[in-house]
Each structure stands twice: as structure tokens, then as C-alpha cells.
Amino acid sequence: MGYRQLTEATVVDYVASVPALAARFSSFGAIDVREVGDGNLNYVYIVTNRTAPDETVVVKQAVPFLRIAGESWPLGRQRMVFETAALRRHAELVPGMVPELFHADPEMSLIAMQNLRAHRIVRGELIAGRRLPRLADHLSTFLARTLFFTSDLHLDPAAKKAAVAASVNVELCRITEDFVFTHPYDDSASNAYPAGLRQAAIDTIQRDSELRAAVAEMKWLFMNAAEALLHGDLHTGSIMANERETYVIDPEFAFYGPMGFDVGAILANLWLAFLARGAREGDAAFRPWLTETAEAIWKGFRAKFLDLWRESDAGRDGASFVGRDLDAGASAEAFRQRFLRRLFADAIGFAGCKMMRRIVGIAKVADIAGIADPAARSRVEEQALAMGRRLVIERHRFAAIEEVSALARASASLERFPA
Amino acid sequence: MGYRQLTEATVVDYVASVPALAARFSSFGAIDVREVGDGNLNYVYIVTNRTAPDETVVVKQAVPFLRIAGESWPLGRQRMVFETAALRRHAELVPGMVPELFHADPEMSLIAMQNLRAHRIVRGELIAGRRLPRLADHLSTFLARTLFFTSDLHLDPAAKKAAVAASVNVELCRITEDFVFTHPYDDSASNAYPAGLRQAAIDTIQRDSELRAAVAEMKWLFMNAAEALLHGDLHTGSIMANERETYVIDPEFAFYGPMGFDVGAILANLWLAFLARGAREGDAAFRPWLTETAEAIWKGFRAKFLDLWRESDAGRDGASFVGRDLDAGASAEAFRQRFLRRLFADAIGFAGCKMMRRIVGIAKVADIAGIADPAARSRVEEQALAMGRRLVIERHRFAAIEEVSALARASASLERFPA
Numbered sequence: 001m002g003y004r005q006l007t008e009a010t011v012v013d014y015v016a017s018v019p020a021l022a023a024r025f026s027s028f029g030a031i032d033v034r035e036v037g038d039g040n041l042n043y044v045y046i047v048t049n050r051t052a053p054d055e056t057v058v059v060k061q062a063v064p065f066l067r068i069a070g071e072s073w074p075l076g077r078q079r080m081v082f083e084t085a086a087l088r089r090h091a092e093l094v095p096g097m098v099p100e101l102f103h104a105d106p107e108m109s110l111i112a113m114q115n116l117r118a119h120r121i122v123r124g125e126l127i128a129g130r131r132l133p134r135l136a137d138h139l140s141t142f143l144a145r146t147l148f149f150t151s152d153l154h155l156d157p158a159a160k161k162a163a164v165a166a167s168v169n170v171e172l173c174r175i176t177e178d179f180v181f182t183h184p185y186d187d188s189a190s191n192a193y194p195a196g197l198r199q200a201a202i203d204t205i206q207r208d209s210e211l212r213a214a215v216a217e218m219k220w221l222f223m224n225a226a227e228a229l230l231h232g233d234l235h236t237g238s239i240m241a242n243e244r245e246t247y248v249i250d251p252e253f254a255f256y257g258p259m260g261f262d263v264g265a266i267l268a269n270l271w272l273a274f275l276a277r278g279a280r281e282g283d284a285a286f287r288p289w290l291t292e293t294a295e296a297i298w299k300g301f302r303a304k305f306l307d308l309w310r311e312s313d314a315g316r317d318g319a320s321f322v323g324r325d326l327d328a329g330a331s332a333e334a335f336r337q338r339f340l341r342r343l344f345a346d347a348i349g350f351a352g353c354k355m356m357r358r359i360v361g362i363a364k365v366a367d368i369a370g371i372a373d374p375a376a377r378s379r380v381e382e383q384a385l386a387m388g389r390r391l392v393i394e395r396h397r398f399a400a401i402e403e404v405s406a407l408a409r410a411s412a413s414l415e416r417f418p419a
Numbered sequence: 420m421g422y423r424q425l426t427e428a429t430v431v432d433y434v435a436s437v438p439a440l441a442a443r444f445s446s447f448g449a450i451d452v453r454e455v456g457d458g459n460l461n462y463v464y465i466v467t468n469r470t471a472p473d474e475t476v477v478v479k480q481a482v483p484f485l486r487i488a489g490e491s492w493p494l495g496r497q498r499m500v501f502e503t504a505a506l507r508r509h510a511e512l513v514p515g516m517v518p519e520l521f522h523a524d525p526e527m528s529l530i531a532m533q534n535l536r537a538h539r540i541v542r543g544e545l546i547a548g549r550r551l552p553r554l555a556d557h558l559s560t561f562l563a564r565t566l567f568f569t570s571d572l573h574l575d576p577a578a579k580k581a582a583v584a585a586s587v588n589v590e591l592c593r594i595t596e597d598f599v600f601t602h603p604y605d606d607s608a609s610n611a612y613p614a615g616l617r618q619a620a621i622d623t624i625q626r627d628s629e630l631r632a633a634v635a636e637m638k639w640l641f642m643n644a645a646e647a648l649l650h651g652d653l654h655t656g657s658i659m660a661n662e663r664e665t666y667v668i669d670p671e672f673a674f675y676g677p678m679g680f681d682v683g684a685i686l687a688n689l690w691l692a693f694l695a696r697g698a699r700e701g702d703a704a705f706r707p708w709l710t711e712t713a714e715a716i717w718k719g720f721r722a723k724f725l726d727l728w729r730e731s732d733a734g735r736d737g738a739s740f741v742g743r744d745l746d747a748g749a750s751a752e753a754f755r756q757r758f759l760r761r762l763f764a765d766a767i768g769f770a771g772c773k774m775m776r777r778i779v780g781i782a783k784v785a786d787i788a789g790i791a792d793p794a795a796r797s798r799v800e801e802q803a804l805a806m807g808r809r810l811v812i813e814r815h816r817f818a819a820i821e822e823v824s825a826l827a828r829a830s831a832s833l834e835r836f837p838a
Contacts, residue, residue, distance in 0.1 A: 152642050157596060158589045160642075165584040170577045177576060186742030212750035213757050216741040220758070223571050223579075227643050322635040323605030331604075331631035338632050339639070 003077065003108055006061050008033045011045045014110075015057065020103045021112050025055045040068035040363065041075070041252065046115055056117065057102060062109040062252075075171055077109035079252045082169045084111055086254035089229060093145045097138065097248055116247055119240035126236060126273045127367055129286045136293045138246035139239070139266055140300025147259045148308045150229035153321055164226045169255040172232065173223070176253065181219035184357040185212050191360050194369070196378040201385055201417055205356050214392045218349045225258035232257065234265040235354075235365070236273070260346025263301060267347060268354035268388075269365065270294040271408050275383045276367035278412050279376035291405040298347070298401040302340055309336055345395045348404065352391030355384050379415065386418075387411035422496065422527055425480055427452045430464045433529075434476065439522045440531050444474045459487035459782065460494070460671065465534055475536065476521055481528040481671075494590055496528035498671045501588045503530055505673035508648060512564045516557065516667055535666055538659040545655060545692045546786055548705045555712045557665035558658070558685055559719025566678045567727045569648035572740055583645045588674040591651065592642070595672065600638035603776040604631050610779050613788070615797040620804055620836055624775050633811045637768045644677035651676065653684040654773075654784070655692070679765025682720060686766060687773035687807075688784065689713040690827050694802045695786035697831050698795035710824040717766070717820040721759055728755055764814045767823065771810030774803050798834065805837075806830035 006014055012031050015021045025031075030050040037044035042062050049055035062080040066073040084106070090098040100114040125132060152160050183190050187206050205211055231238065232253025240247045274290040313320035313332055320332045358365045359381045368384065371377035387407060398404055425433055431450050434440045444450075449469040456463035461481050468474035481499040485492040503525070509517040519533040544551060571579050602609050606625050624630055650657065651672025659666045693709040732739035732751055739751045777784045778800045787803065790796035806826060817823055 152639070157593055157642065161587045161589050161592070164645075165587045168580045168584045170580050173580070174576055182742040186738075187745055188743065206745055209746055209749040209753040212741050213753035216750075216754040217757060217761075219740070220571070223576065224644050224646050226583075226645050319605075321638070322631050323601040324607065326606055326625055327628055330628040331635075334628040334632035335635040338636060342636075 005063055006043070006045070006059070006108075006110070008035050008045065011047060011059055014108075015047050015059065015112070018103055018105075018112070021057055024057060024102070025049050026052055037067065040066065041079070042067060048115070053117075056115040057112045058099070058115045059110060059112045079169070079172055080109040080111065081106060082167065082172070082254045083250070083252040085166070086229065086231070086251035087111070087113070089150070090142075090146060090231075090248065090251065093149050094142050094248075097142050097246060098251075099247055099249060116240045116249075119242050119245060119247055121237055122239040122241050122246075123236040123269070123273075123366060125241065126270075126290070127276075127280075127370065129280070129282045131286065131289055132241050132246070133243055135239075135241055135246055136296035136300055138241070139248075140297050140304055142246075142248055143263055143266070143297070143301045144304035144308055146231070147228040147262065148305055148312075150256075151227055151259070153309055154312055163229060164256040167229060167254065167256045169232070169253065172253045173255055173257075176232070177219060177223060179361055179363065180353055180357045181215060181222060184359075184361040185215055190362050192362050192364070193360055194364075194377065194381055196374050197359070197381050198378070198416075201382045202360060204418055205360070205385055205389055208389075211389055211393055214349070214395075215353055218346075218353050218392065221258045221346060222261060222350075226256040228256065228259045230255060230257045230259075230262045231265075232262070234262045236266070236269040237365075239266075258346055258350070260343050260348075261350045263298070263343070263347035264350030264352075265354055266297060267294050267404075268351035268358075269367075270297070271351065271387065271404075272355055272358060272365055272384055273367045274408050275380050275387070275412055276365075276371060278383075279371045279373060279380050291408050295401045295405055298344070302344075306336055306340065344398070344401075348391050348398055349395035352388040352393075352395065355388030355391070359384050359388075382417040383411045383414050386414055424482055425462070425464070425478070425527075425529070427454050427464065430466060430478055433527075434466050434478065434531070437522055437524075437531070440476055443476060443521070444468050445471055456486065459485065460498070461486060467534070472536075475534040476531045477518070477534045478529060478531045498588070498591055499528040499530065500525060501586065501591070501673045502669070502671040504585070505648065505650065505670035506530070506532070508569070509561075509565060509650075509667065509670065512568050513561050513667075516561050516665060517670075518666055518668060535659045535668075538661045538664060538666055540656055541658040541660050541665075542655040542688070542692075542785060544660065545689075545709065546695075546699075546789065548699070548701045550705065550708055551660050551665070552662060554658075554660055554665055555715035555719055557660070558667075559716050559723055561665075561667055562682055562685070562716070562720045563723035563727055565650070566647040566681065567724055567731075569675075570646055570678070572728055573731055582648060583675040586648060586673065586675045588651070588672065591672045592674055592676075595651070596638060596642060598780055598782065599772055599776045600634060600641060603778075603780040604634055609781050611781050611783070612779055613783075613796065613800055615793050616778070616800050617797070617835075620801045621779060623837055624779070624804055624808055627808075630808055630812055633768070633814075634772055637765075637772050637811065640677045640765060641680060641769075645675040646678045647675065649674060649676045649678075649681045650684075651681070653681045655685070655688040656784075658685075677765055677769075679762050679767075680769045682717070682762070682766035683769030683771075684773055685716060686713050686823075687770035687777075688786075689716070690770065690806065690823075691774055691777060691784055691803055692786045693827050694799050694806070694831055695784075695790060697802075698790040698792060698799050710827050714820045714824055717763070721763075725755055725759065763817070763820075767810050767817055768814035771807040771812075771814065774807030774810070778803050778807075801836040802830045802833050805833055 016028050032048045032050050034046045045059040047057050062077040064077050065071045066075045084104045087101050103112040231251045238250045270290050277287040318325040322331050322335050435447050451467045451469050453465045464478040466476050481496040483496050484490045485494045503523045506520050522531040650670045657669045689709050696706040737744040741750050741754050
């Protein structure tokens with residue numbers, strides 16, 4: 001058949017032509033199609049039987065260019081291969097936390113999957129001030145399980161190395177390398193400086209060699225530390241949830257990278273939401289819930305990751321990553337504690353990069369971009385730059401997640417940055 | 420044809436049957452064959468025309484098992500693929516520092532190459548107390564060029580990632596993971612404790628959780644930091660030299676790993692030679708030449724690596740790994756300095772692991788194993804454990820290579836370790 005780009009007009013015929021999808025519909029007489037791809041890369045169609053709303057699938061198709069930029073920016077459709085593989089791996093590792101995959105068509109660069117009708121994008125929920133009581137528990141589980149089980153702490157070296165070689169995601173990694181780790185700090189033409197953001201604030205991340213060298217260290221880690229199969233784009237727009245359930249979607253950026261990158265992505269977006277909250281009306285108690293949630297995610301991740309690790313080592317007849325046990329587990333435990341300290345510093349550094357790039361880079365977050373009052377928005381933007389900057393430079397100095405919460409609160413009280 | 424294992428009796432027929440090799444011989448009437456594979460893995464034949472000694476080739480063939488252990492230890496012949504690829508890459512990057520490749524036969528897991536008749540294995544030269552005046556200059560060039568040009572500092576990300584995926588050397592990496600980073604510290608049955616080495620000394624590396632956790636951190640880096648195409652086994656037995664030239668041979672362990680691993684391998688073997696010297700007669704001035712050579716290799720490597728980096732960045736129209744230049748190069752230079760500090764700590768940590776494993780692990784170094792007086796040998800062994808241990812644990816504390824030379828001298832004065 002070959003590849004052809006679907007449209008709202010042709011997607012139903014496609015669905016009807018695939019037995020595994022057609023079987024989900026009692027009839028194709030009254031089908032609603034909605035294109036909802038608000039992302040920058042792909043087309044996403046929700047296909048629903050109007051007369052039986054449970055009969056519904058999501059069809060996601062990659063096009064051979066960057067959607068946000070248009071056909072002038074070619075982008076390989078191969079990204080759908082990585083998304084499909086990651087969805088399958090995540091379904092094994094965190095069942096019930098990724099949409100069910102109904103059908104994958106590599107030739108069409110297309111997948112069809114469960115429509116998460118009962119769940120909403122977490123970013124929107126946070127903007128609306130709605131608590132998600134299970135979010136921290138679920139996300140810490142997601143992080144602990146996906147990162148532990150795809151790493152050398154669990155896998156045989158041969159299986160790990162084969163997984164690394166199978167996950168070389170050149171094009172989407174390049175997007176991150178450029179738009180998270182390079183362009184925001186080098187005054188690239190691709191940047192989008194918000195109106196009202198003072199040059200003095202921009203200069204704090206573009207004219208400071210200490211900051212730029214520290215960001216380059218994070219970029220080096222991103223490009224070289226093949227520790228675990230990452231989601232690769234784990235912001236609050238890649239998570240759907242309700243009060244009971246949490247789903248992680250859109251893993252097209254998946255590749256083998258540093259564990260701290262996924263952890264930092266979630267934390268950064270919660271801290272951005274926290275800062276943005278200062279410019280929003282409503283429930284005052286919601287704001288601390290955001291830093292508390294970041295704390296709970298880190299602490300939950302840390303505890304669950306360590307539990308998985310200890311449990312896994314216990315099943316290895318005394319032999320762990322450090323080797324045979326000769327001291328009642330003291331060496332293995334000493335390594336675990338050092339490992340988590342280093343991972344914490346990595347996560348904080350990556351979080352800092354992700355916060356800064358959301359202010360001056362091409363891709364914004366609605367939490368901040370949607371603040372109506374220009375002066376209030378600029379203030380939050382400067383706070384985000386101030387906090388992100390310190391996270392990257394001082395990433396080794398934080399001994400506990402509560403210290404980062406304190407920094408978030410201190411940053412939220414800044415009127416201008418630099419003062 | 421398929422694979423068949425050559426012997427001294429059949430290697431000449433093979434050479435005569437390959438036009439590219441046969442053409443190097445004026446006749447096959449008086450051929451000498453010598454099997455000289457003193458390594459642990461392969462068979463190496465020197466094939467020479469007795470009547471015209473310039474007509475000579477080295478034939479190296481991998482067998483499907485670990486030679487040192489016998490057919491009961493299977494080892495894929497694929498390692499010759501990695502050796503061939505690395506020899507070719509090194510020939511491009513450091514011409515004149517690797518043997519010329521005459522012929523590669525992947526089906527036979529065999530290569531034929533230049534016979535380095537005018538050069539000797541460096542380990543033997545150091546044991547004999549012979550200075551190699553160009554060694555530091557050559558090796559620092561080898562390290563700087565092979566590590567820089569295969570990294571993200573030089574390559575386009577797509578080319579780098581493709582090179583990583585093409586260099587997944589599972590089996591030989593596993594040998595290093597096991598025999599350098601695990602077994603020496605976990606009292607493995609594969610260890611070979613030298614007669615006379617006190618249990619108290621062995622305990623300093625097997626019953627110390629701080630040391631074992633630090634070694635595990637180095638193992639993690641080895642397995643996860645895909646920074647550059649490494650030689651992978653760069654000890655003084657993998658280097659042949661004379662007063663004018665230096666050749667690096669046997670890159671079958673080549674893979675994408677942390678730059679500090681190759682740097683640390685050379686340094687470790689010079690420091691082992693330095694300690695061994697205390698138990699040998701002869702030229703007293705030769706001993707400081709060994710630490711001076713280690714200093715010159717690190718300093719030369721550092722300077723040459725930085726020169727390549729600055730030169731490369733200068734050709735990129737102001738854009739480097741850190742991004743576009745906005746501050747007359749200050750950010751790029753700050754990153755370079757931090758990068759080299761981190762690389763120095765990595766190299767020292769890897770050197771420490773390599774020193775310790777040569778004492779208690781299966782593979783010894785002749786510098787020490789060949790010391791005739793048992794008490795003197797044990798003293799040197801304990802000194803090597805003491806120094807290696809401190810290098811790994813304190814790798815971040817060394818600000819300059821001279822401090823490591825001072826530690827080597829201090830270690831050389833230890834009568835017993837622990838005291």
C-alpha cells in the first residue's frame with residue numbers, strides 16, 4: 001500500500017479497512033472524526049461512533065515533516081517506530097499507565113489506540129487548579145519501573161546493549177539537543193522572546209559562561225549517558241489523568257538516555273506550574289500542592305526505585321551490580337545511595353534546563369504563556385529563569401527535594417530578576 | 420569457504436591463496452611461521468620469507484573460544500569485526516600509529532597486517548628499563564585524536580549515534596565488566612591471589628563498602644557513557660614502540676565508552692611499572708622517568724585535546740557544542756575546562772580499578788608478576804592495591820597529575836598495606 005497521509009475525510013475508511021479496528025465498531029453509519037493534534041509533530045484523529053460513544057479509537061499518524069513548522073522542515077516518519085516500541089515496552093512495565101495499543105502500521109507510520117475519554121491532559125488540570133490525588137503515586141511508579149527495568153541494574157548486559165542500539169532516535173534527540181540545550185542560551189533566531197521579558201533577564205542565561213558551561217554538561221549527559229529507555233518528553237502535556245488513573249502518552253522521543261532527564265522533566269513542569277500560580281486567582285491551598293506533589297514524586301520515585309533494586313538484587317543469590325555480597329549488603333547499599341544522590345543532581349540540572357527553555361525557546365507552556373496580565377506574566381517568566389538557572393548551576397548542592405521547594409518559594413517572591 | 424581455524428601448518432597456504440598477501444612474497448619456498456599469540460584471546464602467526472626477511476606479514480585469527488581458558492569458554496569470533504573496524508578508524512585518525520592492514524577476511528575472522536619488526540612491546544621495554552623518548556608525545560596524540568574525533572565534540576549527532584550503534588561489543592565489554600570492575604572486588608573464584616599477598620591487603624578492596632561503591636560507579640560509567648570510540652584495552656602490552664615510533668595494536672575491545680577509560684589504562688600501567696621498579700635493580704633514574712611519562716601523557720593529551728577542540732570550534736563559524744558564541748568564547752572555554760576536569764577524575768578512577776585488578780584478578784602484569792623475590796613482589800602488590808584504592812575513592816580530589824605522581828611515590832614507600 002505504501003504511505004499516504006490521512007485526513008479527517010479518509011481516516012474512517014482506513015479504520016474500516018483494518019479488521020482489528022473495524023471490529024471495535026458496530027457500524028460506520030454515523031462516525032464522528034475530530035483532529036485534535038495540538039502537538040507540534042503529528043496528526044491525531046479521534047474516531048467515534050456517534051450512536052455508541054464507547055466505540056471509539058484514537059488514530060495517530062506521523063507526517064514526514066515537523067507539523068508546527070510545515071513541510072519545509074522535514075522530519076522522518078521513523079519516529080512512529082520509536083513511539084510504538086516504547087508504548088509496548090511501557091505496557092509491559094507499567095500496565096494500565098499507557099493507552100492500549102490496538103493496531104500499529106509501520107508503513108503508514110500510524111498507530112491506533114485507546115481513546116482516554118475519562119482523562120484529561122494534566123497541564124490543563126493544573127492550570128484549572130484541579131488536584132489529582134493519585135498523580136504523584138502513579139508517576140513515581142512510572143518513573144521507577146520504566147527506568148529501573150530498562151537499565152543495567154536489571155537487564156543482562158547483552159539485552160541492555162541491544163536495547164540501546166535499537167533505540168537510536170536521531171531526529172527527535174536532535175530536537176531536544178537544539179531546543180532544550182542549545183538555542184535558548186545562544187540567542188538563536190528560533191527563540192521566541194515573550195513581549196515584556198527584559199533583556200537583562202535573558203542575559204542571565206545567555207551571557208553567563210558559568211551557566212552555559214553547566215547547561216553544556218547537561219547536554220553532554222543527554223547525548224552520552226545511555227542509562228535507561230526514557231520517555232524523552234515527559235512534561236505535563238504528555239500525561240493524562242483523572243482522580244483515579246494516570247496515563248503517559250506520546251513517547252515518540254523515546255531513546256536510551258540519562259534517567260534524570262525524565263525525572264527532571266516532570267519536576268520542571270510542576271515547578272513552572274507553581275510559579276505560574278502566583279499570577280492566577282483561586283484556591284490558595286492549590287499552590288503548595290504543586291511543590292508537595294513534586295516532593296512526593298521524587299520521594300516516591302526514590303523509594304520505589306530502591307525497593308525494586310533491593311528486591312531484584314535479593315533474587316540474584318547475593319550477586320548484584322557491585323558483585324557478590326561479602327558484607328551483608330553494605331557495598332550494594334552504599335552504591336545505591338550514591339547512585340540516587342547522583343541521579344537527584346542530574347534530575348535537578350535537567351529540570352533547570354527545561355524551565356529556562358520554556359521561557360525563551362520556541363515551545364511555551366500554557367501555564368505561563370496563558371497568563372493574561374502582561375506584567376504578571378513577565379514576572380513569572382523571570383522567576384522561572386532565576387530558578388532554572390540556579391538549579392543547573394547548583395544541582396550538586398541540593399541535599400533534599402524540600403530544598404528545591406524552598407527555592408521555588410523564594411523564586412516566587414522575586415519581583416525582578418536580576419534584582 | 421566458511422570458517423576454519425588455521426594452524427602453523429596451514430597458514431602459509433592461506434597467505435599464498437590471497438592475492439593481496441601472496442603479492443608480498445617473491446616465493447613461498449622458504450617460509451618461516453611462528454605462532455606468537457601471547458595474548459589470552461587469539462592466534463597470531465608471523466609469516467616470513469627466510470630468504471627475504473622484509474617479506475613478512477602478521478596473520479591474526481580469532482577462534483570461537485577464549486584461548487586462555489580453552490574451548491570450554493565460548494567467545495564469539497565477531498570480535499575480529501570490531502578490531503578490523505577500529506584499526507581502520509585509527510588508521511584514518513592517527514596514521515602511522517597502527518599497523519597497516521593488508522587484508523581482512525570476516526568469514527575467517529582473520530586479518531593480515533604489517534609485521535612491526537623494528538618495534539617491541541612497551542611493557543617489556545619498561546621492564547628492561549629502556550626509555551622510549553617519544554612515547555608520551557605519541558600516546559598523548561593517539562588519545563587526543565581518537566577520543567576527540569569520534570565524540571559529539573566533533574561528529575554530527577547522527578554520525579555519532581550511528582557509530583555507537585555499530586560498536587556494540589557485548590562479549591568483550593562483558594570481560595571488562597567482569598574482570599576489571601566486579602570479580603577482583605567480590606572474591607570471585609576466578610581471582611588469582613598471588614602467593615604471599617596478605618589477606619588483610621585483599622580485604623582493603625573486598626571488605627570496604629566505600630571502595631566497592633566507588634568501583635561500581637566506574638563500572639556504571641564504563642557501561643553507560645558512550646562518549647568516544649575507545650581502544651578498550653590500552654595497556655602497555657597493546658603498544659609497540661622503538662625510539663622513533665609508537666604503534667597501538669589489538670583493538671578488539673573497541674566500543675563506545677567513557678574517554679577516561681583509555682586514558683586511565685595507560686596511566687595505570689605506567690604507575691604499576693613505577694611501583695614494580697622498586698623491586699628491580701638498575702638505573703635509578705629510570706624510575707622517575709615512568710611517573711614523568713605518565714605526567715607528560717596526561718598533560719600532552721590535555722593540551723592536544725583542547726587544541727583540537729578549539730581549532731574545530733573555530734571552524735564552525737562561532738557555533739560550538741555550547742551553541743553560538745555570544746561572549747568571545749568564554750562559555751565554550753568554561754565548558755572545555757570543566758570537561759577536562761571531569762575527564763581527569765574519570766581517568767584516575769579507571770586507572771585505580773585497572774591497578775587493583777592486575778593484582779588479585781586473573782590477568783597479571785609481567786612488571787609485577789615477574790619480580791623474582793617473593794617478599795619484594797608482595798610489597799609491590801600491596802603498594803598497587805593501596806594506590807589503586809585511593810585513586811578510585813579520591814578521584815575527584817586530584818587537581819593535577821603531579822599529585823598522582825606524589826601518591827605513587829608515597830605508595831612506593833609503603834612497607835605494608837594496610838599499615
